[in-house]
Amino acid sequence: MARTLWSAFATAMTAWAVATSAIAGGVYDEGASDTEIKIGNTNPYSGPASAYGIVGKVEEAYFQMINEQGGVNGRKINFITYDDAYSPPKTVEQTRKLVESDGVLAIFSGLGTAPSLAVRKYLNSKQIPQIFVSSGSAKFGDYRSFPWSMGHQTNFLTEGRIFADYILSEHPNAKVGILYQNDDVGKELLQGLKDGLSTKQSMIVAEISYELAEPTIDSHVVKIRSAGADVFVNFSLPKAAAQAIRKIAEMNWKPVQIVSKVSSSVGSVMKPAGLDNAESVISASYAKDFNDSKWKDDPAMRAYSAFMDKYLPGSDKSNSLAIYGYFISENLVKVLKQCGDNLTRANLMKQAASMKDVELSLLLPGIKVNTSPTDFYPLEQLQLMRLQRGEWKLFGPIMQARAEN
Structure with a gap:
């Protein structure tokens, strides 16, 4: 009898230990673990829209910086980015590779309206977050029909x-x-x-x-x-x-x-x-301009300048696309931090849809990021220049x- 009770107790303790370990280590979907967060991206590094390639390069460098600082909640970001040449068929091919071969947690900042629309239905059918699409299309705010897709820019x-x-x-x-x-x-x-x-x-x-x-x-x-x-x-x-x-x-x-x-x-x-x-x-x-002398002594602009010097030496700091790549990456890191140890795809979208007056370092003063479960437009303000x-x-x-x- 005592042996039976001991056996039952041991089994219960083992189950408790496994459950405690799972809680301590976090809750994950494919693409996340105790040590890594795997993020996918497509960008036109070649072709007629290759000027946008700097966005992906800055994003990659930003996550390298974050990893060197210890990562996000102790996890390193594994940023996998492929060239799609701004060609929708190529975007489909590369996105399938990211999801089905690389096993990413989410697709982040896929660049371009037509390329990103080409994979929107596929990603939503797979319930893969298509988060902070680098497009101003209002179609990426359609939370009812495509709840796994969210834009980032002020829409067109x-x-x-x-x-x-x-x-x-x-x-x-x-x-x-x-x-x-x-x-x-x-x-x-x-x-x-x-x-x-x-x-x-x-x-x-x-x-x-x-x-x-x-x-x-x-x-x-x-x-x-x-x-x-x-x-x-x-x-x-x-x-x-x-x-x-x-x-x-x-x-x-x-x-x-x-x-x-x-x-x-x-x-x-x-x-x-x-x-x-x-x-x-x-x-x-909606962003500060590197060339504008009014930001010369701005701490955030100084940090951006130092970042570019270290990680992308020789690149044009004044390129607004580089500044965009910097602060959209900053926003993703904020959302990942909000996720804590719950790195499921559903929680990633929940946190992305729960931003309240978020200030990003290179946004113009007064422009803030706001989202809700019924508002998938993170940025909705502009100033003329x-x-x-x-x-x-x-x-x-x-x-x-x-x-x-």
């Missing part, structure tokens, strides 16, 4: 509406010409602008799309000028945006120029276009004109 509809508000306020009699990329990025920006203009859409005298693979967009710019436009809205990716700014200067045309924030980088857009040519171009941002002597100068109030869920 909001951005388009904010530019419309500026045009109506400052140029109420304008003749507006629009160049936009023929994909979800350009179409959403265009829709936001039109929504913002509302009953004043007759101001639009030209709207011309271009294909990403087109070697030059010069002929489109000529057509927009011929339509009589005096406000040129440039909803292009970096290469085409730079070409358009340069072509406008070559024609000695002097319209008011507005460029989407995705192509506001001084390093990869304005310098190739020619800083003199880009003088007075208007855009919008104008390029002056190679530096973006902020003007006006912080603006918010978010799209409806």
Whole structure:
């Protein structure tokens, strides 16, 4: 009898020890363990959108820094990033590899609207977090239909509406010409602008799309000028945006120029276009600008500068894409810390959807990250800015004109 009681006691103690060990070590889904958090990513390191490759490089370097500092709750981030050349079929291939071969916990900051939409249904069917998609598409805020996908940037509809508000306020009699990329990025920006203009859409005298693979967009710019436009809205990716700014200067045309924030980088857009040519171009941002002297002594900007010197020496610190890669990585680390020892995919999404007034070091003062189970738009504010002597100068109030869920 005593032996039976002892045996039962020993069995119970063993079960308790196993349970205690599991609790102490954490609760995990594939891709996480006591020592590692495996995060997947796709980025265009080659191809027509390769200017965005710096985002992935900064993310990789940021996680290297975090690992050297001890990781997240004692776990190292294993960041696996593949080149998809901004090609949706390639994104599908690489994402399947990340999920089915590499066994990542989540896909983070997949870059580009069309590439990320190409894998959204697949990732949601697998219940794999598609967290902080590097796209401004409002489609990545559709928490009802795609609860495993969340964007990060201010969405394109909001951005388009904010530019419309500026045009109506400052140029109420304008003749507006629009160049936009023929994909979800350009179409959403265009829709936001039109929504913002509302009953004043007759101001639009030209709207011309271009294909990403087109070697030059010069002929489109000529057509927009011929339509009589005096406000040129440039909803292009970096290469085409730079070409358009340069072509406008070559024609000695002097319209008011507005460029989407995705192509506001001084390093990869304005310098190739020619800083003199880009003088007075208007855009919008939510982040501090490395070139703006007002941030020279800002502790966060100093930390970013030191980071770039150490981990990506020789890279252009002023590139807004590099700054974006830095603070989106910072945000992921904050969410992973919130997860504690519960590194399941469900908890990762729960924590991502529970951010309240989160301040990231390189966001503009007053712009904060907020999410909820019914709000998958982490950033919803922008401030207008104008390029002056190679530096973006902020003007006006912080603006918010978010799209409806």
